[in-house]
Every structure is written in structure tokens, then in C-alpha cells.
Amino acid sequence: MNSCIVAFCCEHSAYPAADLAGKLKLHCPESLRIIRVPCAGRVDVIHILKAFENGAVAVLVLGCEDGACHHITGNTRAKERVKYCNMLLKEIEADGRHVAMFNLSPNEPHKFVRAVNEITKRIKESGR
């Protein structure tokens, strides 16, 4: 198991927010790996599970704020899939693997950093 955090970032919100975090020289853990997607709604359950199969210790799915998805329903669907994923992981007592969804706007780099820190905290607390 490596210590990577895989973050699927929607190009309308989280990806620019992550860029802005860089511009403002905010700090993120080096284990973060960002994968750009056109909409959080593109992220499927298998992408999340494969991230874990390949050793990721946590997966983040980041999309637009509620009611502000550029593609209307993408962020809602992503949330449902993340919930489903958590259920699938619980079924197999997935040993502290975390997947979570966060919503933010493209001009909220602090929220991006907070999301990453939040998941890092959850990992530490579960003893990995």
C-alpha cells in the first residue's frame, strides 16, 4: 500500500481551485495525485475501486457546489456513487480506506486544501 491520495477533480470547479492553491502557495501533501475530469459525474465506481486496488489510501471526488453543477446533475450523481462506494467498501470491511465527496467553487482554493487535509486527518485517525 502506498500513501497516495487520488483526487478526481472536475474541470469547472476543483481543478481550477487546485491551480489557485498553487498560485497562492498554499500547502498540500506531496502524496496527492490529481486526475482531471470534465465533470464529477464522469467519475464511476470502478475508477474509485481501482484506485484502491492500485494502493491508494484515500480517494477524493471534488465537484461543483450543490445546485451549481455546470452539467446540472453531475455533482449529485457523483455524490450518490461515492455513497455507494462507501457501502461497497464497508461490505468487505475495507480496512480504513476512505472515499469522500467535496463540493466547492473554482475560486475556493482554501476549500480544496481543507478537503485534502480533512481526508488526511481521517486516514491518520484510522491508524494507517
Added chain:
Amino acid sequence: METKIGIFLCNCGEAIRNIDFAATKEEVAQIPGVSCVNLSSNLCLKEGKEKMISCIKEENIEKVVVAACSPEFKEHIFRQVLEDAGLNGHLFSTANIREQCSWVHDGDVTGKAVELIKMAVNRARLLQPVEKKKFAVNREVLVVGGGFAAINAALQLSRVGLRTTLLEREAILGSETAELGSLCGFDISSMMSEVEGDENIEILTSAEVTAAAGKIGDFTVRIRKGGDEASHKYGAVVLATGYQTKLALESELKSDVNIVSQKKLCRMLENPNLEIRPRTIGFMFDFSDENSRLPTLATLNNALAAKQKWDSEIYVFCKSLKVDGPGAEKLYREARDCGVVFLKCEARPRITAGNGRVKIEAKDVFLGEDTILACDLLVAEELLLPSEGTEALSSLLNIRRDSRGFYQDENVHLYPVASEKKGIFFVGGCRGDLDLSRVLTDVSSVVVSVYELLSSGNILAEVERVKVDPQKCVACLTCIRVCPHDAIQLVRVDGGKEVAEVFDLACDACGICAAMCPAKAITFQGYRDEEILAQVETIEES
């Protein structure tokens, strides 16, 4: 034979300091399939781009990886470089080693940079070209409505050379606009004669939409007029179906003759045979609905008119006056100077009626006292609602409405006049934003968009960026139901089988359909499962 991948590193004018580019270059050169690795300090500038083009051509590069700043800025530049070098612009992948690597971590980040490049290479290996082509589109525009916004839209569309059909369900055009004109202080007669005389504008009255299908550039709308129904084709649809008002009153007060709407007062003011002139008039607004620019304007205009014609005593009860539109503040001062009294109240006044008078009890915030006004006429607060038929029409067109029932903007800040379905726009009251001064701006905005789309008679768009494989499709209708842009339809293919098909012009490339297809029949170039998983699976290698 392995596809040849070229990697282009950039240190952004040496602004990227914490990556060892020499070591990076050495390591990524060993990735299978990589045939050349170049380092530049200004890849996006003329010199850098020219070097890139010559390298691609000389080394016969088939796929390109750029490791530099965020694709959010320069992606389109590098896609163009590929096209200039003879490669399809989609055969390109980025590693964001600046914003999301060098700048967001302290210390040396060479290791992470290498890994990001590996992820991009593994994705690039799988990328497929996406071609563009010109899709022929219909240049005619349908404007549904017949009021101020609709007429202005038709006039402006005609001026830019687009034939327009103005579809009004009442018997005459602009029946409510005349009243609106008086309410807001402008003359519509010149506008009406212009639209009736314009050869580019076809006016259909007593007509309505009964069915609608298709996509941008190719909408088929069934229109019923009189007893006949016929199908017509349009390239774009502009909705200007307006709004309606309802008195915001308890039901027992609604029928009182001395409680009226703004429009009713307008008519009374214009009636030369009015028997009794009201001596004291009360106005009320901004308590139930914060959307009160139009009520503010209407009140000020009506109050001034009543002062001039009847010399009545006028009292206005409101929470706040929205005078941010052009000319509004001037009107307010005029009204004050004429002796109109304004009372600011936090709570909604209590209304009782009887004996030919209307009693208003309110607490003025500044006086701090309870005020009781007995007036002859009360112009009550009105709720602003979407007009009758808005729900039905949005159903026919398959577009969304917001929580108040008005058409939903695609993006409240950036695209407030477009729906989530390409080619369908809305202006005026039906948007729920009743700021008259903005209607003309919104109309211009829509006309520019429609002109850009339709004027040349064709739209250049990507072909099959998102595609349903007709062999795998089982017509479960999932994609058709979930597409937020209504861009997928059921079509019959050779052999008679019905399958889903994505309309290239209407598709907004979100990938929701690709994620939901139970048969994995939808390929979304650039974001196929394999392309996403190639990045995910790279992580294990570290």
C-alpha cells in the same frame, strides 16, 4: 509498433525551481514508447512552439505530452501547435507540474513530477483523434412571445439578417406591453410599427407550440394556428413568454373594489370618464417578494401620474426601494419633491377594508410609531410569477425551471440567458429577473449568441467526441434519460434496430452518459474508462 510519444518539459522561464529537470528528463526518457524528451524555458511562446513543431515533424511523434503549467491556461495553445504540426489536437496530454506540483509543495518535488509525467504518458498512449466538421444549420429563429422582450429580440435578429418568426398566443401582439409602457414610462408605438413593417419577421398570432423536438440548428416545432397544425424548422428558439402578477392579499380582500393592481391604476389614470378620483392613495410592495425593481418603477411612475392628474395624497409603504436602474433614482427624487410620502416598514402592514375605504396599519422604521392610514385606493403588493403556460412549454422543450417556476439559467453569472439545452434561450420576464433596463441587454446578448451560431449557415463542431456503439447499445434509454443537455435521442439504424445516438452539436461533453451506460457502450474520447484508469494504475508503479 509502439506509438511514438514526445515529451516536452517546460520550466516556465525558470520559474519552476524545485524540480531537477535534468534528472526528470533522464528518467522519463526511459518510459516505453517515449521517443524524445525536450526541455524548454518558454514552450508557449513563439520560439518554444516552433521548436515543438519541428521536433514533432522530425521525430514523427504521434502523441504529445506537455509537462508545464496548468492545462486550464494553455491547453488550447498546445492543441493548435499539434494541428500546425500535422497532428490531431486531441492526441495531447498534460502533466501539471507547476501549479499542482512545484508551487503547492515545499522542497524538491522531482519524484512527484516524474510520476505526473508517467500518468500523462500512459493516458497519451491511448488517446484517439477527434475530427471536426461543419454541420449545416437552419438560419431561422423562433421567438415565442409577443411582448417587449419578444418584439425587441425579433427586431434585433432581423437587423443582423436572420429571419424570425414571432409566435404570440393572444390575438394581438404586445397587448400587455402597452400597459407596461405606461407603467415604466416609455412609448412602444414606434417599436410596434417597426416590427409589423419588417419583412424579415413573420408574425403569427393566436398561435401556440404543440410539440418540439430536435437540437440546435435543427429544431422541429409544431405550431397550431386556428384549426391548422404544421411543423416548422428553426435553428434556435428564443423564449420571451413573460410573467404574470397576482395580488399578494388575503382572499377576502382580493375582491374589494378599492384594492387594485398597478395595471388597474394605470387604466384608471387613462380613463377620461373616471367618476370619482381617489383623494388618498396607498401603495404597497417589497414585502412578499424581494424582486421589486419593477414594482418600484411602477409605483414611482404611477404615483407621479396620480399626483399630476388627480393631485391625490400619496403614501408608499415598502421595505426598500430598488432604484439602481437607470433613471430610477431621479424618479424617486421627483416623487419626493412632489410630496409623495415614503414609509419604510420592516413588517408587512395590516390591511382592512370596509365602507368604501381601505385602512393600512404599519410601523415606520424611522418614526418608530404605528401609522394608520385610511385611503380611498390601495395599490396592493403583487407577486411576480411565470406566465401561464410556462410549465407546459418547458415540458415540451424539455428544459428546466428554477424553484420559482421561471426558466433556469444555465449559469446565473455567466450564461443567464441560455438554458442547459444548446440553442434555446430566454429573455425578459420569463427569466424571473424583472429589471426592465436589463431586458435590452439580455436581448442583445442572446442575439449575439444566436448570430454567432447560425449566421454562416453552419457550425464547426467536433464529430463523435462522445459516441454510442450501436452494436453494444441495448436501448435501455438510461443515457437518453440522464443527459442534462437533452443531446441523446433514439434513432433507427440499418437493419431496423433502435439505438441511442449522441447529437454532436448538442453534446456538452460531460461524460455523465458514459458513466451511466450499463453496457459500456459509450466512448468519450479523452475520458474513456481506459484513459482514466491508465492514470489511476500508474500510481502503483511508485
Added chain:
Amino acid sequence: MIIAERKPMEEIRQMIAPYKKLLLAGCATCVAVCWAGGEKEVGILASQLRLDQSKGRKKISVLEATVERQCEKEMVEELRDKVQEVDAVLSLACGSGVQTMAEMFEDKPVFPAVNTTFIGMPEREGLWVEMCGACGDCFLDRTGGICPIVRCAKGLLNGPCGGMRKGGKCEIDPEKDCAWVLIYRRLEKQGRLDLMREYYPPKNYRAVKRPGRIQAAKA
């Protein structure tokens, strides 16, 4: 179409416990459309099994394959090579598919990963409702196209029963509409209410001999 639902994970684990190498076999027809056993679901279950490390479970090796229709012998034959490599097969197809696999590969244990539940349709994406009980003696012509065998909790042929709740809801399940109220309203719309006055004798549940067997007349 046939609607199925994946079995609880505990049941699946118990079935496959003794085996080290598995083939997960999906079907691209009914179970794919109802999101229970298609290629995607095979991938998800395979991923879960690989990640499953609870209670000292040993690592297992999982192969994945999906055929167009698992109840067709010719299509199942395509899996022969893969089946030979594994110790057991976990099929995500309906009961028909599972049995076809079991018959084709008699020497390998074939386990069902889904429960085949009913014949139904999507009310909206992701929500499937039962419509038909496959009784073999269809009388939808007399009930305005609404089946009381399945949609009436008591399967009444001459309903409604006396216990119908206010608002036309079922006595047994207050969330459900009373099927006979639906039938009445449908026949009303079609002007065929006279059918409500007809008495239908008890259903012949032996109309279809089980196991069913139908020989089509030669084309």
C-alpha cells in the same frame, strides 16, 4: 425484462470461500440493463473481491468475462478457456444463465452471485418495479392492462377486497396503490367498466406445466 439483484456479500463470500481462483461471468442482456450483472458489475464485484482482506481472508485471483447472453450455449462456449483456468465460477446472470453455465461446464462449481427476482420494468432510471408474474394464462385484456396477480397483494381476480384504504391504497401495504382501483380507473377511461361486473373463476395455475416447455411451430 428479468430483474435481478446482487446477493448480500456474506452469502457470496461463503460460496467462494474454499476457492483460490475464480471467474466472474457476467451477462450483457437483462441483468446488465437492471445494473445487477453486466460488465460493469462484474468489474465492481471483482474489485471488491480483490480488495477483500477481512478476517484473515487469503488473496484470491479473479478473472472477468461477460457474454452477450448467458442462456445461449454457443455464447457460453466462448468462455471455455477461461473456465478451465479457474477453480470455480461466480455467475452474475439470472438463474437461466447460471444453469446454462453449470450445464456447459459440469466439472466446475458454478455459483449464483445475484438473486433473480421478477419480471419488471424501469419506473425511472435505477428503479425497477414488478409487472408480470409469468403465470402462463394472461388476462390483461380484461383488466385494462394491469396485472392483479402481481400488483394486488392478495392476487385477487375479482377485487378490490374490503380492506382498501382511503386514497385507494392497499390494505396490506399502505404505500402501494390498490391494483383494483387502478384497474377500475383504467377501464373507466376506456369506457369498458362493464368488465368489472364479470365474475372470473379461480385461476388455473397449472396452465403452464413446471418446468415449462414450449415448442414453437416451425417457421
